[in-house]
Amino acid sequence: SNCRSQTTVVAPGSDRVMIAKTEAIVLRAMKYRETSKILTLYTREFGKVSVIAKGARSAKGRFGSSLQPMSHVLAVLYKHDYRELHLISQCDVLTRFRKLAEDLEKFTSAMSVIEIVNYVAHGEERNDQLFELMLGALKAIDDCEKNAVNVQFHFELHLSDVLGFRPNFHRCLSCNRSLDEQRVGTNGGKLRLGNGGVLCEKCSGRGSDHGTISFGALKVLQRLQDTKNPVLATQVRLTDHQKEEVGGILRRYLQSHVGGLNRLKVQSVAASIM
Numbered sequence: 001s002n003c004r005s006q007t008t009v010v011a012p013g014s015d016r017v018m019i020a021k022t023e024a025i026v027l028r029a030m031k032y033r034e035t036s037k038i039l040t041l042y043t044r045e046f047g048k049v050s051v052i053a054k055g056a057r058s059a060k061g062r063f064g065s066s067l068q069p070m071s072h073v074l075a076v077l078y079k080h081d082y083r084e085l086h087l088i089s090q091c092d093v094l095t096r097f098r099k100l101a102e103d104l105e106k107f108t109s110a111m112s113v114i115e116i117v118n119y120v121a122h123g124e125e126r127n128d129q130l131f132e133l134m135l136g137a138l139k140a141i142d143d144c145e146k147n148a149v150n151v152q153f154h155f156e157l158h159l160s161d162v163l164g165f166r167p168n169f170h171r172c173l174s175c176n177r178s179l180d181e182q183r184v185g186t187n188g189g190k191l192r193l194g195n196g197g198v199l200c201e202k203c204s205g206r207g208s209d210h211g212t213i214s215f216g217a218l219k220v221l222q223r224l225q226d227t228k229n230p231v232l233a234t235q236v237r238l239t240d241h242q243k244e245e246v247g248g249i250l251r252r253y254l255q256s257h258v259g260g261l262n263r264l265k266v267q268s269v270a271a272s273i274m
Contacts, residue, residue, distance in 0.1 A: 018079045020045060023094065025134060026071045027118045031057065037067055039088065040118060041075065044131045048121040051077060051088040066091040070100055070110055072135060084123070095135075097142040109152040110141045112264050116156065116254070119261045120163060129162045140230035147234040149243060154224050154233035156250040165257050167196040169221045174203035179218060196253070211252075217245045 022045040032038045037056040042048050056063045066073050072095035078087040100110045117134050121127070137155040141148045160166055171178055173195055198213060213221075216239070223236050238246065255261050 016081045018081075020077045020079050022046065022075060022077065023131070024073050024075045025114070025117075025131070025138070026067060026069050026073065027114050029067055029069055038085070039067060041088075042117055042121060042131065042134065043075070043077075044128065045126060046079070047125040047127060048118075048123055049077070049079075049086055050084055051075075051086045053088050053091070063091050064093075066093045070097055070114055070138060072097070072138065095139065097138060099142050100138075103148070106141050106144075106148045109148040110138055112152050113137050113141075113155050115264045116159065116261065120159070120254075120258050127162070130159070133158055133162055136230050140234070143231065144234045147236070147238070149247070150224070150233040150236055150238065151230045153220075153246055153250060154227065154230045156254060157221065157224050160253065160257070163257070165196060167253055169198060169218060169225055171197075172200040172203055173197040174199055179222075211249075213249060214242070214245060217242050217249065220246055221249070 022043045024041040024043040026039055027042055027048070028040040030038045032052065035055050035058040037053045039051050039053060040048065041051060053063055053067055056067055065071070071093060074092045074094050075088055076090035078089060080086060097110070100106050113134060117130065121130065133155060137151050140151045140154075144151065157167075169179070177200060179198055179200060198218060220236060220238055220242055224233055227233055227236075251261075
């Protein structure tokens with residue numbers, strides 16, 4: 001496959017340089033000096049890397065639109081063993097997400113996915129599952145005709161699984177019984193974010209209270225957790241209140257496990273526009 005890494009050592013000595021071709025998704029892009037950009041990429045081969053694109057902002061720049069955040073690209077990198085900033089020499093678009101910028105909900109959901117990955121990914125740790133999860137979410141958001149935010153919720157829920165702290169929305173944390181309407185009760189079970197799950201009505205007095213969850217929101221989370229395909233997440237119907245509730249629960253849960261993941265910048269911007 002053309003997307004697979006090709007590596008060549010081109011300089012011997014203490015600071016080896018390796019030419020590597022890898023799939024990547026652009027997480028961030030910043031202007032640098034007169035004509036260049038510094039990018040944060042999440043690559044399939046190497047995880048999160050920082051690169052400099054020399055001449056990317058010049059009139060005859062060879063990179064075109066491939067360096068925009070959310071782009072899925074094939075990048076050629078000159079990777080140094082002992083440097084944190086590498087050189088990108090070529091970048092070609094693999095998937096064009098044409099609809100993400102046309103719709104505020106799509107743009108906000110897709111940028112939220114990108115921001116979250118930038119927070120949770122540590123430097124140069126390969127994680128194929130995370131790469132596929134992010135790419136699948138961006139494709140599903142771009143393709144969907146409605147409920148783009150559901151794909152973001154699906155991504156956040158399955159991200160916790162990839163990172164090793166999957167929450168349990170199907171069984172009571174205390175008694176391990178199935179969480180159906182009879183056991184949860186009409187008031188909703190007590191949500192224990194730190195411990196990753198829900199207490200049924202009978203067990204709700206045990207342990208510390210991390211807030212409540214409505215039965216409707218619990219059923220949404222169960223469905224999203226059982227759905228592997230992010231495209232199917234758009235078929236789940238949520239009221240505006242449930243969107244707010246589910247979004248808040250997932251964000252607090254991720255925050256409890258990932259330091260520094262506060263309110264996402266794109267959501268603050270979107271809130272100011274709406």
